[in-house]
Amino acid sequence: MSSSEIAHDFSPHLRVYKDGRVERLEGTTTVPPSYDQNTGVLSKDVAISASTPCLSARVYIPTDTTINNHSDAKRKKVPLLVYFHGGAFCLETPFSPMYHNYLNSLVSEANAVAVSVHYRRAPEHPLPAAYDDSWTALEWVSSHSGGDGPDDWLNTYADLRKVYVAGDSAGGNIAHHMGLRYGCALKTKTSDWVEGIDLRGIILVQPFFMGNEPVGNERTDQATRSLLVGLWHLACPSATDGCDDPQINPEKDPRLSSMGCARVLIFVAERDVQREREWLYRDLLVKSEWEGTVEVMEAKGEDHQFHLFHPTSNDAVNLMRRFVSFLNENEIRHG
Known part of the structure; x- marks a missing residue:
């Protein structure tokens, strides 16, 4: 009862x-997967792991460029984006209208294939379940490196030498940890499959970071900070150090220099309670022994996840434009 x-x-x-x-x-x-007439993007849902039935993904391809206009012999493979949705590790799915519509637009603008991961959520599945599922999703992606993986779309259209991981809010936190795990696995050779993909960059959109000691906007917006602290404890009850656990506070993580890509892009919103955490994250990466480059783009006057709630606003359009150019910079530089 x-x-x-x-x-x-x-x-x-x-x-x-x-x-x-x-x-x-x-x-x-x-909403179900579909052919989106506004963007020309086709999507479908796929299972990722038989041992974890809850783990799945929605896969997107831009049909106008990958299917309709090229023969099999002349078709050029396009970058692959692995995306992790937000929601404090507890809410949302890749299948919500908000994320589905955003991925349609992003895939169309970037001319990329996307895998939007449906990881297990807290509190039913506390952390590290979401991290472990996301890592399994990357392993599944890598299984297509020989062109004979379980999904025909990835085999045919995705260039696994141009892989990016991204996410917003909690998904940004996950993307950060996937970059660290990937880098550590490359160094220690603990996961052979990581050699099957080339992680070119990470995009963090207002990532969910926190710490025990309030900073910046956290001091003035105590109600939002209290909510986020509570949600963190709900998502990760095993965090004995609270918000100074390395999973939520990168400042406490000794692995930062192991970031497994050459480029990181961080999107910050000026009114976001976590704004200073995200700038601090940039500083931590720069000061670490990591040899990559990190860029921050801040939207003035905007709040957390503004790009999802108001996707046609000027700031959201500018965010999308920079996101897309980041995904395609290697194309521009190397042809």
Whole structure:
């Protein structure tokens, strides 16, 4: 018998009841994969792991460039973007209208293939489940490096020597950790499959970072900080150091210099409570022994995830334009 007693109330986002039941109050609407006439992008849903039935992805291809206009012999493979959605590790899916529409636009503008990962969510599956699922998704992507992987679209259209990982909010946090795991695996040779992909860059859109000591906007927006701290503890109850756990506070992570790509792009929103954390992350990367380049683009007067809530605004359009150019810079430089 279910209980109506609330253990954790994060309204208007979600509630957790004492019997373990989770009531998500947002991000539950889904749309099926489709051919999007506005962008010419085709999508489908795929299973990634038989041992983890909850782990899947929505795959996107830009049909006008990859299918309709080229024969098999002349078709040029395009970059592959692996995307991790936000939602404090607890909310949203790749199948929500907001993320589905955004990936349609991004794939169309960038002329890239995208894999939008549906990882297991907290609190039913606390961290590190989302990290482990995302790592498994990258391994699944790498299985296509010989052109004989389980998904025909990746075999045919994706250039696995031009792989990017990206995410917003909690997804940005995940993308950061995938870059670290990839770099560490390359150095230690603990995962043979990492040689099957070339991770060119990481894009973090207002990533979810935190720390025990408030900084910047966290001091003035204490209500939002309190919400994020609570959601972090819900997502990762095993974090004995609270918000100074290396999973949420990069400043406490000794592995930063192991970032496994040459380029990192961070999108910051001026009014975002985590703004200073994201600038600090940039400084930490620069001061570490990592030899790559990091760029920050800040949107003045904007708040967290503005690009998803108002995708046609000038700032969102500028964010998309920079995102796309980052994905295609290797194309421009090397032809």
